[in-house]
Amino acid sequence: MNQNPPLSPNDTAVKAEFNRIASIPYDEVNYNCLNKSSDFHNYLLQHGVTNAYLVRIMHESGDYMHAFVVWDGLAYDPTNEPPYYGVDYNKYIEALEEQGFTKNIIGQSNSN
DSSP, X not given: OOOOOOOOTTOHHHHHHHHHHHHSOOBTTTBOXXXXXXXXXXXXXXXXXXXXXEXXXXXXXXXXXXXXXXXXXXXEESSSSSOEEEEEHHHHHHHHHHTTEEEEEEEEESOO
């Protein structure tokens, strides 16, 4: 078989792409959390990852949502300062709760 091994969070190219996206300045209109997370999610999908999901979570105010990626049960957030790369999902959700987000996951998508 000539199959490439599946991507791993430890792959240098994956970390480099995540860091590239994370380093692009946040812009609420043109390059916000949904754009950044979608770009990382799409990169993973384009490279054969099947267990990555784009997730949106509601703020308790109801006025806005936050987006991030869950891959193999770990959270990836290129928008956060500092960015979260492969952190425990439950600890990440707890950190978001401290910032006023609910546990209300609006949706998750495995494709765009």
